[in-house]
Amino acid sequence: MLEVLNHPLITHKLTQMRSKDTGTKDFRENLDEIAELMAYEVCRDLPTQPVDVETPIGPCVGYELSKEVVIVPILRAGIGLLDGIRRLVPTAKVGFIGMYRDEKTLEPHEYFAKFPKDLDKSVVMIVDPMLATGGSAVAAIDAVKKRGANNIKLVCLVGVPEGVRAVQKAHPDVDIYLAAMDEKLNENGYIVPGLGDAGDRIFGTK
Numbered sequence: 639m640l641e642v643l644n645h646p647l648i649t650h651k652l653t654q655m656r657s658k659d660t661g662t663k664d665f666r667e668n669l670d671e672i673a674e675l676m677a678y679e680v681c682r683d684l685p686t687q688p689v690d691v692e693t694p695i696g697p698c699v700g701y702e703l704s705k706e707v708v709i710v711p712i713l714r715a716g717i718g719l720l721d722g723i724r725r726l727v728p729t730a731k732v733g734f735i736g737m738y739r740d741e742k743t744l745e746p747h748e749y750f751a752k753f754p755k756d757l758d759k760s761v762v763m764i765v766d767p768m769l770a771t772g773g774s775a776v777a778a779i780d781a782v783k784k785r786g787a788n789n790i791k792l793v794c795l796v797g798v799p800e801g802v803r804a805v806q807k808a809h810p811d812v813d814i815y816l817a818a819m820d821e822k823l824n825e826n827g828y829i830v831p832g833l834g835d836a837g838d839r840i841f842g843t844k
């Protein structure tokens with residue numbers, strides 16, 4: 639399943655992020671707001687179970703979330719999506735996977751991994767602003783599957799068809815959510831038009 643949200647509020651904020659004139663503070667704030675808006679859509683099909691509740695007027699059957707949610711940002715840039723999603727799912731647990739892309743080969747390299755227990759019983763949301771070649775996302779999904787995850791959503795801001803195809807080929811069971819689908823990759827593996835290097839723009843490292 640691939641869902642490209644294309645929501646006017648998200649597109650407006652993403653347009654501000656795309657501008658090369660947008661500084662670190664506004665870039666981060668827009669990303670945080672988009673994460674919250676995306677979370678609302680991504681959570682639409684979370685499983686629920688009936689629960690008996692006594693209101694001040696009488697008994698009723700309500701519904702509560704029946705599975706833990708585990709958010710897994712791909713370090714570094716994925717951190718920019720974490721707080722916005724957690725505002726909507728404050729009980730979510732958080733796992734981390736550190737991944738950098740070799741600038742020449744574009745191959746992902748894992749340098750850190752720490753996950754909560756029971757990934758096999760949870761809905762696992764892997765989050766990263768950029769889905770370029772798809773190498774980092776595929777490797778992150780491999781890592782959580784190795785630890786038992788079987789209900790996985792990949793949440794990215796900007797993707798390209800190459801990256802989506804790579805994830806769908808390696809992990810056809812994973813639902814993919816994008817705020818926008820861009821055109822292509824350039825010769826350096828950057829998304830065109832994209833928004834540049836997300837990690838550098840979030841953390842001011844360029």
Ligand SMILES: O=P(O)(O)OC[C@H]1O[C@H](OP(=O)(O)OP(=O)(O)O)[C@H](O)[C@@H]1O
Pocket residue numbers: 712713714715716737738739740744746766767768769770771772773774775801827835836837838
């Ligand atoms: O789809 P891919 O071709 O794998 O590229 C996407 C990855 O590249 C960026 O991370 P980067 O390696 O720049 O690390 P950073 O988050 O520390 O900046 C981005 O945040 C993704 O993780």
Ligand SMILES: O=c1cc[nH]c(=O)[nH]1
Pocket residue numbers: 715768770827828829830832833834835836837
């Ligand atoms: O366009 C891109 C591609 C990979 N990583 C980024 O941060 N931006």
Ligand SMILES: [Mg+2]
Pocket residue numbers: 715835836837838
């Ligand atoms: Mg980067």
